[in-house]
Amino acid sequence: MLDLKLLNKQFSGCDCGREHLSTIKDIRIGSKLVNQVGSILKANSFSKKLLLVADKNTFKAASGIEESLQDFKLKTMLYNDFRIPSLEEVERITALADDAEGVLVIGTGSLSDVCRLAAFRKNLPLCIFATAASMDGFASSASPIIDSGFKRSFPAKAPAVIIADTDILAAAPSKLKAAGFGDMVGKYVALIDWEASHILTGEYFCKNIATLTKQATDTVFKLAPQVQKNGDVSGQVFEALLLTGIAMSYANNSRPASGAEHMLAHFWECLQIASGKIPEFHGAYVGVATLLVARFYNKLAKIKPEEISKKAIDKEEIYGLSGILAPAMRKLNKGSNIPSLEKVKTNWQKIKNIILAYPGPEEIFEALKEAGSPTTTAEVVISDDLKRRGWISHPFIRNRFTLTRLMSHYNLI
Numbered sequence: 566m567l568d569l570k571l572l573n574k575q576f577s578g579c580d581c582g583r584e585h586l587s588t589i590k591d592i593r594i595g596s597k598l599v600n601q602v603g604s605i606l607k608a609n610s611f612s613k614k615l616l617l618v619a620d621k622n623t624f625k626a627a628s629g630i631e632e633s634l635q636d637f638k639l640k641t642m643l644y645n646d647f648r649i650p651s652l653e654e655v656e657r658i659t660a661l662a663d664d665a666e667g668v669l670v671i672g673t674g675s676l677s678d679v680c681r682l683a684a685f686r687k688n689l690p691l692c693i694f695a696t697a698a699s700m701d702g703f704a705s706s707a708s709p710i711i712d713s714g715f716k717r718s719f720p721a722k723a724p725a726v727i728i729a730d731t732d733i734l735a736a737a738p739s740k741l742k743a744a745g746f747g748d749m750v751g752k753y754v755a756l757i758d759w760e761a762s763h764i765l766t767g768e769y770f771c772k773n774i775a776t777l778t779k780q781a782t783d784t785v786f787k788l789a790p791q792v793q794k795n796g797d798v799s800g801q802v803f804e805a806l807l808l809t810g811i812a813m814s815y816a817n818n819s820r821p822a823s824g825a826e827h828m829l830a831h832f833w834e835c836l837q838i839a840s841g842k843i844p845e846f847h848g849a850y851v852g853v854a855t856l857l858v859a860r861f862y863n864k865l866a867k868i869k870p871e872e873i874s875k876k877a878i879d880k881e882e883i884y885g886l887s888g889i890l891a892p893a894m895r896k897l898n899k900g901s902n903i904p905s906l907e908k909v910k911t912n913w914q915k916i917k918n919i920i921l922a923y924p925g926p927e928e929i930f931e932a933l934k935e936a937g938s939p940t941t942t943a944e945v946v947i948s949d950d951l952k953r954r955g956w957i958s959h960p961f962i963r964n965r966f967t968l969t970r971l972m973s974h975y976n977l978i
């Protein structure tokens with residue numbers, strides 16, 4: 566069982582020299598908790614006037630929750646099917662929360678992302694009642710939101726309370742379970758990128774946070790064959806997802822849980838939305854992107870430093886392939902730096918060792934298959950054209966070093 570107080574204690578005085586703290590007050594994961602939401606909120610000093618946000622699917626999944634909230638004065642915002650976490654919706658929820666004393670969101674990724682930022686803006690306590698173990702942002706302090714077509718991470722506040730009823734998690738649609746697995750597997754690539762960046766660019770890195778994320782990912786990775794078949798593991802997957810969210814809070818950004826695989830997934834998601842399509846679930850994109858990046862990193866691990874040479878980067882080509890994202894990317898990449906060829910060559914063996922410390926593409930492929938997660942771009946309705954454009958452009962959709970960024974500056978394979 567996740568003991569946040571103990572975890573905070575273990576991370577206090579971390580030898581990386583930084584303060585690590587999660588401000589979540591209470592985490593409850595267990596059976597039949599849907600009937601106890603009201604009393605849990607009271608125990609955490611939530612006031613009576615609550616804004617309740619859900620969509621029809623999540624509200625139905627949490628059947629019985631209203632009865633537990635009889636002592637609260639509810640204002641309810643019920644969406645039809647909430648899939649796109651846009652800044653407009655953040656503003657709508659922020660306005661609705663005007664006379665509220667707290668926010669309760671029933672749902673998963675997009676709904677909780679939007680409410681996390683709205684509650685932060687109103688300085689209101691937030692409770693997330695999770696209906697599926699489908700993504701890793703529940704415990705995060707940041708909110709990935711789509712602003713003018715561009716998905717970016719807004720600083721927000723972690724929820725005060727997180728509740729997950731394991732009976733509801735177990736009954737979640739299989740697509741959502743598969744998405745949660747895909748999002749978790751992505752951490753392997755994210756951790757490679759973080760440590761590689763530390764070595765090549767001097768970026769801050771905390772070994773303890775990386776270990777926390779890796780252990781959580783290993784736990785879920787081993788559960789792959791049971792993700793769809795055994796409802797009992799949903800609680801474990803959920804806990805692992807929370808741990809990676811807490812790791813992000815500890816690092817004060819999404820670095821421990823988001824590298825090239827998330828950037829590629831975000832590229833696809835943004836361009837699908839821009840062309841008027843409803844995107845697939847975030848974790849489904851992340852799983853497929855993880856496999857593509859893991860295959861590339863596996864090739865990197867086979868090359869010798871003397872085989873690496875410099876090439877001229879064509880930024881105009883990159884922006885030209887990026888559609889609606891191009892203007893923001895131009896601004897983002899103004900001051901971006903890339904490690905020198907000498908630095909790359911000198912540290913190449915270290916980079917290879919980092920890559921080889923994580924499961925390779927074959928293992929990741931098998932695990933995704935077993936968990937019922939998509940493994941091809943076709944399954945997540947990404948065209949070959951978008952796949953190619955995303956591959957070239959994704960390293961530049963944020964100013965964050967990834968090993969995939971090297972391919973624009975150096976001849977590698």
Ligand SMILES: [Zn+2]
Nearest residue numbers: 579581771773
């Ligand atoms: Zn640390």
Ligand SMILES: [Zn+2]
Nearest residue numbers: 700701748851
């Ligand atoms: Zn994610």
